[in-house]
Amino acid sequence: MVDQSLSVPKYWRRIPQYYRLTALKCRKCGRVYFPPRAICDCGSREFDEVELPRRGRLIEFTVLRSVTSDFEKQRPLIFGIVDLNGVRVLGQLVDCPNPEKLSDNAEVEVVFRRVKEDSDYGIIYYGFKLRPLKGCW
Amino acid sequence: MGISALGYINGVHVIPPGRYYDKGYRELFAEAALKALESAGNPDIKAIYIASALSELTGEQLAIGNILRDYSGIRNAPSIRVENGDGSGGFAFMVALNHVASMNDGCVLLVGIDKPHEVTSLKQNKYASYLLDSDYESYFGATPVVLAALMAKQYLKNYEYKYEDLAAWAIKMHERGAKTPFAYFKRAAKLKDVLESELVADPLRLYDVSPFVDGAAALVLCSKPNTRDQAVGVLGYGFGASNSYFASRNDYTALMSVIEAVKAFNPLNDFNGIVSVHDTYSILGVLALESLGLCKRGSALRLLNEGYFDPGGKVMVNLDGGLKAVGNSMGASGVYQLASATMQLRGDKPFNGLNAEAAVVEDMVGVDQESVVFMLKVVK
Incomplete structure (x- = not known):
């Protein structure tokens, strides 16, 4: 039996958000939701799918040193809130060996990366991460 | 009395939180529950509310109510488990309070219980991450x-x-x-x-x-105040x-x-x-x-x-x-x-x-x- 602890369908159904940052835009008021929602705050249930822009600004970040069991080998992790044209997302910042050099409002781009692996025989999970454009070396 | 209350806390007991490697969910539950009931004068209780976030994750137990009740010898009252993460206690209390507010005369027992120290700290961090959105936040390690x-x-x-x-x-x-x-x-x-x-x-x-600590705390909540003390x-x-x-x-x-x-x-x-x-x-x-x-x-x-x-x-x-x-x-x-x-x-x-x-x-x-x-x- 494969030693697998994470769920494949739970991952698979979110691929549009993990890979392409697919959000929902309300047809009535134009508000964009990431992650998607069933009902807009304006009451409308009609949405169009839109992909969030691939570049944005860093609002805040922190370096997590005490990680969960799935991320033990990747310690430490940098997490940031990024504004992608008015929609804010939380994600991992990568390619940043010296996070103390990150500046407020640093420009970041969305990149596609490996997120975690499910033990030795399970699948590999992918998703978006955020890379400071000017780096932080 | 001059004050109209939704309910009255007539008995309490708290177990000093710690790392109880020698005691499981049932032992901690019994100690807190029985002492709280005793402090309230052992009233009849209409329901047992259990506030727990981790009983299936670290205790590997679903439907924990009857296990805890049977071990503690508390019969004739249904058990209702409330899970709302680390806010389970307050939300269970809210439900218990509404229950006693609907009664003319009666009491319910509320026990908050969790044992994070059944697992390692990496696992504890993982379970704590379940408090976030597991699809869009903890998926990424937050x-x-x-x-x-x-x-x-x-x-x-x-x-x-x-x-x-x-x-x-x-x-x-x-x-x-x-x-x-x-x-x-x-x-x-x-x-x-x-x-x-x-x-x-x-x-x-x-x-x-x-x-993180293992702990159990219990309250006896009643529709009428305990007349024995304040x-x-x-x-x-x-x-x-x-x-x-x-x-x-x-x-x-x-x-x-x-x-x-x-x-x-x-x-x-x-x-x-x-x-x-x-x-x-x-x-x-x-x-x-x-x-x-x-x-x-x-x-x-x-x-x-x-x-x-x-x-x-x-x-x-x-x-x-x-x-x-x-x-x-x-x-x-x-x-x-x-x-x-x-x-x-x-x-x-x-x-x-x-x-x-x-x-x-x-x-x-x-x-x-x-x-x-x-x-x-x-x-x-």
Whole structure:
């Protein structure tokens, strides 16, 4: 039996958000939701799918040193809130060996990366991460 | 009596939180439940409410109610388990309160119980990450401390505080915990200890994080006050919620769920008495004071450092040392807060001489997911 602890369908159904940052835009008021929602705050249930822009600004970040069991080998992790044209997302910042050099409002781009692996025989999970454009070396 | 309450807390018992490798869920439950019932005069109970966040994750047990009941010999009352993360205790209390408010004469038992120390700390962190959105936040490795750290950074920056100002929370909680018989941390901490403790997620250090503890706390909640001694009534409660996806919130320096929940009461800017806030992280304790309306936005840390929230003052905050010193027993933590506030209002040792009439108890799910706030009052 494969030693697998994470769920494949739970991952698979979110691929549009993990890979392409697919959000929902309300047809009535134009508000964009990431992650998607069933009902807009304006009451409308009609949405169009839109992909969030691939570049944005860093609002805040922190370096997590005490990680969960799935991320033990990747310690430490940098997490940031990024504004992608008015929609804010939380994600991992990568390619940043010296996070103390990150500046407020640093420009970041969305990149596609490996997120975690499910033990030795399970699948590999992918998703978006955020890379400071000017780096932080 | 002159006060109309939704229910009365007629009995309490708390197990000193710790690492109970020699006791399982059933042993801790029995000890807390039976002693709380005894302290209430062993009334008949109509239901057993169990607040637990981790019973299936660390206890590998679904439908835990009958196991706990059978071991404790409590029969003829249905068990209802309430899970709402680390806010399970407050939410179970809300349900139990509504139950007794619907009865003419009767009591229910509420036990908050969790055992995070059945598993390693890496697993504990993973289970704590389940408090976030598992599809869109914890999938990427985020945990509650990440969100609390982002809030702390924004708060310190916006209101021009230094980390040393925030360190006062840990120092004051340790000082209070040192006098609390059931606290997990009974040792005072110095500024140097806090500043030299390891960084968990900057700016938050180990001393800003409440420690995971195994624990069980029980309350007997009745529709009529206990006539044998001074009773504590629950005058009311309020509930509030914030956006579930952290990044989408408009304000990272306020607890929207607490602001919503406290609207059930008159503004608390003139409140006089005991306050218990759910300080899973130091910054959440500080922000709770502001979001409850006990002081202005941005002023809590200054007032804390000036001693405004100390014992003997107008607003006495976390007299037992809060989750920081008592420990974070996850689903049980809110029941510890409520039991402790009851003991403080009754003037049980070491809380004698406070002469407080009312207590505000704030319990929160995760980092500002949902909150419930209760108003407790002494019934003479």
